[in-house]
Amino acid sequence: MSLVNFRDSAVLGDPEGLRVRPGVLYRSAQPFPAADAATVEQLRACDIRTIVDLRDGSETDPADWAAAESAGIAVVAAPVNPATDGLAERLRTMTTAADLGDFYVLMAESAPAAVAAAVEAAARPGAVLLHCAAGKDRTGLLTALLLDLLGVPAELIVADYVRTADALPQIFAGLADRHRTALNERPDLHIPAPLLQAPAEAMAVFLDLVRTRHGGAAAFLPACGVSAETLAAFRAKAAADASADPAKAAADAAAHPAADAAVSAGVVEPAAG
Numbered sequence: 099m100s101l102v103n104f105r106d107s108a109v110l111g112d113p114e115g116l117r118v119r120p121g122v123l124y125r126s127a128q129p130f131p132a133a134d135a136a137t138v139e140q141l142r143a144c145d146i147r148t149i150v151d152l153r154d155g156s157e158t159d160p161a162d163w164a165a166a167e168s169a170g171i172a173v174v175a176a177p178v179n180p181a182t183d184g185l186a187e188r189l190r191t192m193t194t195a196a197d198l199g200d201f202y203v204l205m206a207e208s209a210p211a212a213v214a215a216a217v218e219a220a221a222r223p224g225a226v227l228l229h230c231a232a233g234k235d236r237t238g239l240l241t242a243l244l245l246d247l248l249g250v251p252a253e254l255i256v257a258d259y260v261r262t263a264d265a266l267p268q269i270f271a272g273l274a275d276r277h278r279t280a281l282n283e284r285p286d287l288h289i290p291a292p293l294l295q296a297p298a299e300a301m302a303v304f305l306d307l308v309r310t311r312h313g314g315a316a317a318f319l320p321a322c323g324v325s326a327e328t329l330a331a332f333r334a335k336a337a338a339d340a341s342a343d344p345a346k347a348a349a350d351a352a353a354h355p356a357a358d359a360a361v362s363a364g365v366v367e368p369a370a371g
Contacts, residue, residue, distance in 0.1 A: 100140055101126040102272060103233040103265040110258040111245045115338050118248050121145065122225050122336045125241050127233035127265070128153065130272035133165040141171055147224030148172045150216045152236040154179040172222075176215040178236045182208055192290035199303025202239045203311070210322035216240050217324045221332040232269045234262045234296055239304060246315035247329070248337050252305045259301040266296065 104126040112118040154177045163173045220226045230236035245255045312318035
C-alpha cells in the first residue's frame with residue numbers, strides 16, 4: 099500500500115528550487131498497516147535508501163518496515179517519546195495552536211539523541227524518508243529543522259507543514275484501526291484539539307522559538323550533538339547551489355523524472371497532506 103501523507107519536502111518548502119535539492123528529503127506517516135511490495139516500489143522510485151522512524155518503541159511493530167529492510171532499505175530508529183512526564187503535563191494544558199508550537203520545541207529539546215540520530219541518517223547517501231505515526235508532529239519538527247538549516251524561509255516551512263491537514267482523515271482512520279484495542283480501553287482519553295489539526299501558527303511559533311531560544315537550527319542541532327561534519331555532509335547532499343545560478347535549480351529539478359513518473363503512474367501517491 100502507498101504511504102499516506104507522503105511528499106518531497108522541497109515541493110512546498112522550496113518550490114523554486116533555490117535552497118533545497120528535490121528528491122532528497124521525504125516525509126510521511128507510518129505505513130498502514132505495514133510496508134508491502136507496493137510500498138517498497140514507492141520508496142525505490144524515489145531512491146529512498148534510508149528511513150528514519152521517529153516513533154517511540156511502544157508504537158512500533160517489527161512488521162512495519164520488514165519488507166523495506168528485506169529490500170535493502172535501511173531503517174534507523176530515532177525515537178522521540180511524546181509522553182514523558184514533562185510533555186504529558188504540557189499536553190494536559192494545551193488549548194491553542196501556539197501551545198502546540200511550544201510543545202514541539204519541548205519535544206525536540208527532550209530528545210537530543212534522537213534529533214542527532216535523525217540528522218546523521220538524513221546525511222547518508224541517497225534520499226531519506228522521515229516519519230512518525232501521523233507524519234505531522236515529530237516528522238514536522240525534524241523536517242522544519244532541516245529546512246531551516248538549509249535557509250528555507252519560515253513561511254515556506256509552514257506551508258509544507260500545513261499540507262498535512264488534507265491527509266488527517268486518512269491518517270486518523272489508519273491510527274484508529276491500528277490502536278483500536280488500546281482506544282477501547284481508554285474511553286476517557288482526551289486529545290487536545292490542536293493535536294488533531296495542522297495549524298500554521300503551531301509551526302510558525304516553533305520556528306520562532308527555536309530561533310529566539312537557540313539561534314535557529316544551525317545552532318540548535320550542534321547543541322543536540324550533531325557534528326560539524328554531519329551538518330556539512332547534509333548540506334552538501336541537500337542544498338541546491340542556486341544562489342549564483344537559478345537556472346541550475348531548474349535543471350536539478352528536471353533531473354528527477356523517476357519520482358515524477360512514479361506519481362503519474364500511481365506508484366507514488368500524490369501528497370494528500
